[in-house]
Amino acid sequence: MQIVVLEPFYTSSHRQWLDEWATHSSDEIIKLTLKGKHWKWRMHGGAVTLAQEYLKLKLQPDLIVATDMLDLATFLSLTRKETAHIKTVVYFHENQLVYPWSPTDEDVKLKRDVHYAFINYSSALVADKVLFNSEYHRRSFLEALPSFLNAFPDYQNMESIQQIAQKSEVLPIGMDYEKLEQHRSDERFELPTILWNHRWEYDKNPDDFFNALHQLQKENIAFNLVVLGENYENSPAIFKQVPQLFKKELLHFCFAESRAEYIQWLWKCDIVPVTSKQDFFGISTVEAIYCNNHPILPKRLAFPEHVPEKYLYQSQEELVEQLKEAITNIESIRNTNYSTLVEKYGWKILSKQYHDLLN
Numbered sequence: 001m002q003i004v005v006l007e008p009f010y011t012s013s014h015r016q017w018l019d020e021w022a023t024h025s026s027d028e029i030i031k032l033t034l035k036g037k038h039w040k041w042r043m044h045g046g047a048v049t050l051a052q053e054y055l056k057l058k059l060q061p062d063l064i065v066a067t068d069m070l071d072l073a074t075f076l077s078l079t080r081k082e083t084a085h086i087k088t089v090v091y092f093h094e095n096q097l098v099y100p101w102s103p104t105d106e107d108v109k110l111k112r113d114v115h116y117a118f119i120n121y122s123s124a125l126v127a128d129k130v131l132f133n134s135e136y137h138r139r140s141f142l143e144a145l146p147s148f149l150n151a152f153p154d155y156q157n158m159e160s161i162q163q164i165a166q167k168s169e170v171l172p173i174g175m176d177y178e179k180l181e182q183h184r185s186d187e188r189f190e191l192p193t194i195l196w197n198h199r200w201e202y203d204k205n206p207d208d209f210f211n212a213l214h215q216l217q218k219e220n221i222a223f224n225l226v227v228l229g230e231n232y233e234n235s236p237a238i239f240k241q242v243p244q245l246f247k248k249e250l251l252h253f254c255f256a257e258s259r260a261e262y263i264q265w266l267w268k269c270d271i272v273p274v275t276s277k278q279d280f281f282g283i284s285t286v287e288a289i290y291c292n293n294h295p296i297l298p299k300r301l302a303f304p305e306h307v308p309e310k311y312l313y314q315s316q317e318e319l320v321e322q323l324k325e326a327i328t329n330i331e332s333i334r335n336t337n338y339s340t341l342v343e344k345y346g347w348k349i350l351s352k353q354y355h356d357l358l359n
Contacts, residue, residue, distance in 0.1 A: 008046025011036020024347040051078035072123035134302035183263040193224040195269035200235035208275040266291035
């Protein structure tokens with residue numbers, strides 16, 4: 001089967017997912033992409049640009065898959081003579097109905113943020129199949145639609161929610177564990193090593209993470225700290241304070257220079273506490289767990305789908321207590337195989353699920 005994938009935000013996790021899917025798929029994957037920047041403009045104009053590209057190539061695929069960053073309704077209207085008979089799927093990495101916007105974003109103050117949510121809604125409405133990367137994501141999207149549509153003055157089309165629900169399924173993000181194994185490191189540091197490997201953004205809730213570590217400091221509990229992840233100009237202020245606050249504990253504090261170096265750091269760490277306010281799947285967390293980091297995850301979002309109850313916490317106090325327990329039992333942790341918790345996301349398993357569902 002030939003599948004055209006439309007990705008107007010081809011960077012980071014979106015790029016990793018598409019490239020790895022294409023590599024592991026038994027189907028022919030044709031990628032039509034745009035650079036991963038100016039995300040709002042991609043949601044507005046990406047469909048126009050990719051429609052032009054699609055028509056130039058004179059493609060006749062068996063299936064079209066668009067990600068949530070594409071205005072699928074606009075794309076299909078611009079290519080209707082060529083695509084009217086082709087089935088379409090929209091794959092949601094994230095969605096703008098429930099994504100926590102930054103309070104400093106001008107679009108929130110001007111109430112323009114609703115438009116991006118409407119693009120996600122209309123794309124789901126026109127697609128033949130709607131796929132989400134987790135059950136939490138599917139459920140939260142559908143649960144957000146009634147209040148979203150109720151905000152409009154009339155003709156809210158509530159029946160469309162059931163239409164979307166009936167064609168919605170979960171298809172997790174695949175993980176290339178072979179690449180993680182290629183850069184495996186058996187090196188361990190003397191002290192228990194705590195890992196941060198997420199984007200340096202407000203929705204990852206770094207304040208709670210570093211506050212928990214500060215509590216360990218106050219109780220004179222020794223640990224190492226590795227801070228990875230992509231840095232941004234407007235990253236939360238706490239990151240500017242970390243080098244001084246954790247001067248004694250820090251082993252690494254910056255974006256890894258290569259994917260190989262990043263993976264090696266994952267293998268060298270022991271514990272991955274997560275404090276995110278938003279994660280529809282959590283690729284960085286799953287990678288850390290596979291690389292044998294003991295997970296301490298919030299009992300919310302997609303995390304309960306990844307690990308058993310004993311690895312979940314419900315309060316800041318529980319987070320600190322689980323951290324202390326993990327540090328106390330570090331030898332047992334280092335002898336535990338955590339990769340089995342997330343084996344189900346390996347492409348060896350999921351590539352067949354992708355093929356069967358899309359066919």
